[in-house]
Amino acid sequence: MSKLNRKISMAPMMDCTDRHDRYFLRLISKNIFLYSEMIATGTIIHGDRKKILEFNEFEKPVALQLGGSDKKELAESCKIAEDYGYDEINLNLGCPSKKVQKNKFGACLIKEPDLVAECLSAMVHSTKLPVTAKTRIGFDNVEDFDYLNSFIGKIKAAGVKTIILHARKAILKGLSPKENLKIPKINYPMVYDIKKSNPDIEIIINGAITNTDQIKNHLNKVDGVMIGRAIYQSPYFLADIEKEIFNNNDVLSREAIVEKLVDYVDMEVKKGTRVNQIMRHTVGLYHGQRGAGKWKRYLSDNMMARDSDFQKVKHILDIVQNNEKAEMVA
Ligand SMILES: Cc1cc2nc3c(=O)[nH]c(=O)nc-3n(C[C@H](O)[C@H](O)[C@H](O)COP(=O)(O)O)c2cc1C
Numbered sequence: 001m002s003k004l005n006r007k008i009s010m011a012p013m014m015d016c017t018d019r020h021d022r023y024f025l026r027l028i029s030k031n032i033f034l035y036s037e038m039i040a041t042g043t044i045i046h047g048d049r050k051k052i053l054e055f056n057e058f059e060k061p062v063a064l065q066l067g068g069s070d071k072k073e074l075a076e077s078c079k080i081a082e083d084y085g086y087d088e089i090n091l092n093l094g095c096p097s098k099k100v101q102k103n104k105f106g107a108c109l110i111k112e113p114d115l116v117a118e119c120l121s122a123m124v125h126s127t128k129l130p131v132t133a134k135t136r137i138g139f140d141n142v143e144d145f146d147y148l149n150s151f152i153g154k155i156k157a158a159g160v161k162t163i164i165l166h167a168r169k170a171i172l173k174g175l176s177p178k179e180n181l182k183i184p185k186i187n188y189p190m191v192y193d194i195k196k197s198n199p200d201i202e203i204i205i206n207g208a209i210t211n212t213d214q215i216k217n218h219l220n221k222v223d224g225v226m227i228g229r230a231i232y233q234s235p236y237f238l239a240d241i242e243k244e245i246f247n248n249n250d251v252l253s254r255e256a257i258v259e260k261l262v263d264y265v266d267m268e269v270k271k272g273t274r275v276n277q278i279m280r281h282t283v284g285l286y287h288g289q290r291g292a293g294k295w296k297r298y299l300s301d302n303m304m305a306r307d308s309d310f311q312k313v314k315h316i317l318d319i320v321q322n323n324e325k326a327e328m329v330a
Contacts, residue, residue, distance in 0.1 A: 235285055
């Protein structure tokens with residue numbers, strides 16, 4: 001198996017990084033590594049598997065992120081994911097939402113290093129795919145290098161060779177998931193120190209990274225950078241990443257991306273996908289450009305169009321390419 005390039009990855013984001021978003025992001029970036037949203041093991045085992053797991057080969061390389069803490073279910077989910085063609089399986093140890101805690105997965109597992117190690121070991125033994133973990137640097141009142149380093153040690157001993165560290169702790173009680181992405185302070189030095197103490201594993205840093213200068217700085221200290229909101233909200237940021245981080249100038253223009261996406265919409269609508277399931281991910285495509293508001297307005301006016309109105313999506317393309325192009329893409 002060729003080594004996966006995790007220099008830059010798109011963070012797993014619930015309700016965001018579904019297969020349509022990943023297809024769209026892949027149109028902009030050849031080199032980024034993509035993650036699915038978190039999917040609970042129970043959903044994979046008992047749900048509509050094909051609908052939940054199937055994806056387009058074009059998205060690859062893509063990792064599936066699992067939520068769970070039952071080692072049998074995790075191992076079974078890994079086997080299933082391998083059959084579906086994913087390139088990596090990641091375990092979520094960082095989500096602080098109440099619902100997720102109630103089901104005993106996500107960030108609350110940072111408190112249970114031995115259970116995490118058992119789960120990861122079962123996963124590693126169930127699949128040929130690399131198994132990775134994504135976690136935070138602490139929880140509640142615990143933001144301590146020794147605690148984190150010992151947790152990392154257990155994850156490593158389970159056979160995991162890549163760990164993604166969201167550089168802020170999780171507050172398990174009293175903060176909403178949104179607040180948990182803002183209020184606990186970012187602590188990059190803690191992540192750098194973990195890399196220094198664990199040179200044998202790949203450490204990916206995550207949290208509040210928004211431009212290529214920051215990315216370059218982090219890459220001097222860790223192995224990779226994971227970005228969530230900055231890419232989701234402004235997907236064409238990936239074009240800068242391709243050019244400046246991967247030295248790839250062969251990047252499609254925004255219009256060419258929309259054109260290719262319309263072909264994808266055409267294909268997907270025939271399979272029963274609704275137009276807005278795809279186009280909703282493109283709201284930020286013109287972020288920061290003159291006329292960006294027009295694109296957003298156009299999408300919100302037309303995206304909910306019934307799919308028999310697919311022509312309207314084609315019209316989006318016309319708008320971008322024809323008379324309003326100059327105004328939109330100043
Ligand atoms: C809308 C949203 C959904 C998220 N869903 C997940 C998820 O499913 N799994 C996960 O590990 N993290 C999830 N996260 C956290 C991100 O993966 C990432 O760790 C966090 O946003 C910090 O990175 P950023 O500052 O680059 O956005 C989510 C974040 C947001 C904003």
